Amino acid sequence: MEIVELVTRNAPITGEQIAETLGVSRPTIRSDLSVLVMLGYIDAKPKVGYFLGKALKPDRAVHSSLLQGKVRDRMSRPVVIRDDATVNDAVISLFVDNVGSLIVTDENDRLVGMVSPKDLLKFTLGHANASVIPIRMVMTKQSQLVTISPEDTLLEAARRMMGHQVNSLPVVRPRSGGGAEVIGRITKTNITQAMIEIASDL
Template identity: 75%
Template sequence: MELTPRQLEIVELVKQHAPITGEQIAELLGVSRPTIRSDLSVLVMLGFVDAKPKVGYFIGNALRPESAVQHQLRNWKVKDRMSRPVVIQENATVNDAVISLFVDNVGSLIVTNEEGRLIGMVSPKDLLKVAIGNTGAGAIPIRMVMTKHSQLVTISPEDSIAEAARRMMVHQVNSLPVIRPDGTADDRSSGLEVVGRITKTNITQALVELATDL
């Protein structure tokens, strides 16, 4: 994963002024603190900077010779760490979705059409919205309550897990469908084959493995 120009500038500021607070970095960049929050999170996760509460940011291990594990994290691909997709078809009902969530113990379901192409996702929050005060909610087709494909954040199996983590943080989601174009559909949205899912748990497991190797 290549750093953005602003992330590179943040790294240089930390090199020059460490320890430096997030507020000081934002002031030197001429932006607000919330604007760089995701940049700082990515840099900490990748090991470019370290953070100490009430002290500030320091140069991280990724900029030191012994940082092979951080290099591995940046170069691990989504396909190396993803889980199997937990899928439900669009003609399933809200009741079917509730059962699948509990049986598979997942935080969301990927919704596909009859050809197995991505058309949406459904979460417990989606189901709760339609179920409150609606005694007949269980029979509603899942396609009526799902979050549609156009509103989803997805990722390719060839992307890095660092990029997956960045997208999750920026968009405040816990998992991403892993997709690839199948090259057979006329419509791009119906031509996305679901090949997996990557979650915060997958990324945490990768970090634990790297920490064990330190």
């Protein structure tokens, strides 16, 4: 919630000033700013900047809905690939399913990692045989992933995405034999759609 804290202390503040303070580029935080505006945490005025939004005031309907809304009610179907699939398989899946990342599981359907276009690009540059390399050699491993439970709130999902600068989270539940089973994914788009629906019902 660094962005909200910055806006609280320095409002009005421009997107460029927020990015500079955080040490990132403006495009990097564009989606985070959009989510925060949709959540009502911050608001924006053209040519003025960002300032504190109404959702941080008590008893706001949108804020209440976010606290009560569960990830399970808004999550999307997980787009999964096995860890023994190749880089070429991953590239095809990304384009066919039109997603920003793939969830990687092992032969027992346990979460073992995620792979994004950025992961693939970094690995393939300078590797002539990259297309046939198993995706497990390229993926971001589970120990580095941020996940969420289906029983967590949409607000918590938004916080984790913003805090870790990611656009989606695997939705998981514990397996009886150990590890985590993937049952869905929650994205910034899912949350934005929920906010639009909630606001429309007010």
